[in-house]
Amino acid sequence: MFNTIGIAGLGLIGGSFGLAIKHNKLSKVVIGFDTNEENLNDALKLELIDIGASSYKSFSICDFVIVSVPPSQTAKVVLGLFEVLKENTIIIDVASVKGPIIADIKNSIPKGISYIPTHPIAGTENFGPRSAFRQLFNDKYFIITPINNITFAEKKVEEFAKKIKMKVKYMDAQRHDEVFAYVSHLPHVIAYNLVNLIWHKKENDEAYSFVGGGFKDFTRIAKSNEKMWSDIFFLNKKNILSAIDDYIENLLVLKTIIENNEEKKLLETLKNIRLFKEHLDG
Ligand SMILES: NC(=O)C1=CN([C@@H]2O[C@H](COP(=O)(O)OP(=O)(O)OC[C@H]3O[C@@H](n4cnc5c(N)ncnc54)[C@H](O)[C@@H]3O)[C@@H](O)[C@H]2O)C=CC1
Numbered sequence: 001m002f003n004t005i006g007i008a009g010l011g012l013i014g015g016s017f018g019l020a021i022k023h024n025k026l027s028k029v030v031i032g033f034d035t036n037e038e039n040l041n042d043a044l045k046l047e048l049i050d051i052g053a054s055s056y057k058s059f060s061i062c063d064f065v066i067v068s069v070p071p072s073q074t075a076k077v078v079l080g081l082f083e084v085l086k087e088n089t090i091i092i093d094v095a096s097v098k099g100p101i102i103a104d105i106k107n108s109i110p111k112g113i114s115y116i117p118t119h120p121i122a123g124t125e126n127f128g129p130r131s132a133f134r135q136l137f138n139d140k141y142f143i144i145t146p147i148n149n150i151t152f153a154e155k156k157v158e159e160f161a162k163k164i165k166m167k168v169k170y171m172d173a174q175r176h177d178e179v180f181a182y183v184s185h186l187p188h189v190i191a192y193n194l195v196n197l198i199w200h201k202k203e204n205d206e207a208y209s210f211v212g213g214g215f216k217d218f219t220r221i222a223k224s225n226e227k228m229w230s231d232i233f234f235l236n237k238k239n240i241l242s243a244i245d246d247y248i249e250n251l252l253v254l255k256t257i258i259e260n261n262e263e264k265k266l267l268e269t270l271k272n273i274r275l276f277k278e279h280l281d282g
């Protein structure tokens with residue numbers, strides 16, 4: 001499908017793309033670069049990529065580039081790559097926030113290069129090249145937030161995503177950031193916050209160590225990469241603050257029902273939520 005794919009940032013996402021590309025033979029060669037030398041060496045040892053680059057200059061031969069660095073670095077890396085890429089190259093970023101990154105890039109796209117903002121809704125709480133695995137993207141959504149019209153380049157990216165078994169959807173970037181503030185960023189805020197609460201309780205009372213499966217299920221994502229999540233919280237600040245306010249308001253409604261011993265209302269509320277959750281999970 002491509003002659004040379006370049007991957008900038010060889011952690012969970014970049015490394016998993018490398019494995020999926022190699023397995024599906026989507027490129028003759030995969031070049032990778034990571035500013036962290038240990039991660040670059042690990043990516044080579046784990047065969048996530050074929051060739052390790054010593055700088056972005058080597059990406060000048062690529063016809064497709066994936067930028068999978070932390071969100072706060074994404075625009076800077078894409079703009080830097082614009083200086084070295086050849087004509088007709090397609091470059092995508094995969095950052096979890098879209099609007100502010102697109103705003104930093106969209107007026108600097110060189111003629112002949114296609115920049116396509118994307119977001120694979122596939123991940124785990126783990127990070128770094130050692131956490132990469134080939135099947136990460138299977139059956140997951142791949143969102144494209146096109147800057148203008150859908151052109152040949154978007155279609156090519158769509159084809160690429162489908163070849164690694166992803167389900168492609170198009171979405172407006174602003175709407176993406178509003179929705180993901182609720183369905184992804186808010187759950188991370190709450191999980192981090194709940195673990196923090198229990199941690200401080202435990203400092204004064206060891207009994208707070210007796211956590212069960214529910215707590216563990218609910219807080220798995222509090223083990224996620226703090227660099228990535230602090231970037232996301234700041235980049236999508238406005239939407240996340242609204243989601244937190246909305247959440248607090250909803251929590252207070254539940255608090256009042258419990259406080260007032262409204263048994264019938266509580267049963268009905270919990271039942272309706274359970275039925276919706278069962279429907280969500282299919
Ligand atoms: N972790 C997840 O579940 C998901 C993450 N994403 C997005 O993918 C991107 C990467 O995330 P992960 O792979 O999870 O992070 P990660 O922490 O596993 O990997 C990021 C890699 O980028 C490297 N890096 C940092 N600055 C760099 C630069 N200037 N040039 C080259 N390499 C650089 C780091 O050394 C690290 O190896 C982020 O933008 C994130 O928002 C998207 C979907 C899911």
Ligand SMILES: O=C(O)C(=O)Cc1ccc(O)cc1
Binds near residue numbers: 125
């Ligand atoms: O670990 C999990 O369940 C996640 O929620 C992974 C994840 C993290 C960030 C994204 O932008 C998309 C997916």
